[in-house]
Amino acid sequence: MRWPPWRRHVPASPLAELPVAAVQLAQRLPDPEALRRRAKGLAMLDAVLIEDRDSRTFDFDTGWGVSEELASMDDGSGNAWSITFTPVGVWLRGFDHESPMSPWAGEHDFDWLTAVPEPLRQAAAEPAFTGDDLPLVSVACWRLREDEGWHPVRLRSGVAADTPDGSDWLFAELEGDDAAHVAYLQESYEIEVDPQDVEHVLTLQPLSEELVRRLNHERRLADLTQDIARIGYPGPT
Template structure:
């Protein structure tokens, strides 16, 4: 699977926005320490942009910028043979076809290392008005199979958006039982309640999440 397969499986932007926001809310309830969360969502990344992000703490990450211009998706799998550190720059084709409206993101400091190198192995975009997701024309490494750009690994919870997929992932990562009905509630973007919070994490109350709720922009009952 490559970024081109992901492009065929991602939902339309409004649904992706809602799902990313829900993932961040679930993580905020399950993990009080921000440093240990995979998924985040900043509804006010800038005055006119929101950003969803994932970081596993081991060098793998993605960022998704939502704006009036559309949606820009950047992913980095640190063990990918398409790493910019393996070829001294972004792999040919990964960023070459990014449209002008999103070009500034390819040079965004938050998406680059300290030397200005874009940290990316997979990139997708969808301009406002487009009817599908797009990715560049890429000649993937011949000697690799399966997931050469890390896209399947990075975006797995964005292509399989089922409550069961998140439950399995969360129980593996957080090493606690995760209530499936509560996960369904949040992934459906229904307003957060005290009961749902307690079902997910008995040690957290709704009031404890005020800052996270505001940052994520998640609805509350």
């Protein structure tokens, strides 16, 4: 593969102690299929609630690449995550723009990309998730198909193991329960939603015209045809 600019110019450094928050995140993350289903539910719920795709927080693209799917989050304030699902494994990266682990706070001086398994390096070096030739990552984990757990990534040496990297809050909607997401929607979008309707979508049950109208009286099931196809959500009833 062709190495990105931020990879080619990073000097070799000794390994740092694994970041505590990233280790804890790796222990909390569900298996890839559960993560994939949750991410699809979050994306579909946003598609129902928000017409403009560019204004949504969560998205899922089943056609991201050849045999690859991408789940993503962008809060519009500079914080984001993405999860690349490939036939051989999964690459997860998060970016807290205020974290000391951001490359703008201090260069990633550990050549971390070489520590990522070769089959996932292309996903880890994806140009879409860089800015000014720097990787938009403050925390990352990977998991190959045959693995029984997630592996946190060392991004930098010479920093304390308890340096905050965004792990404790970036992925809350992926890890949280349905009730927590209802509270998130009510606070973030200032709307009232029926918890049962939210659970219906987050558990990937087929949509109906009535459900869509209850969640957003300005949306219709026909409006969601392209979103349903892109997200890979089950067909409507």
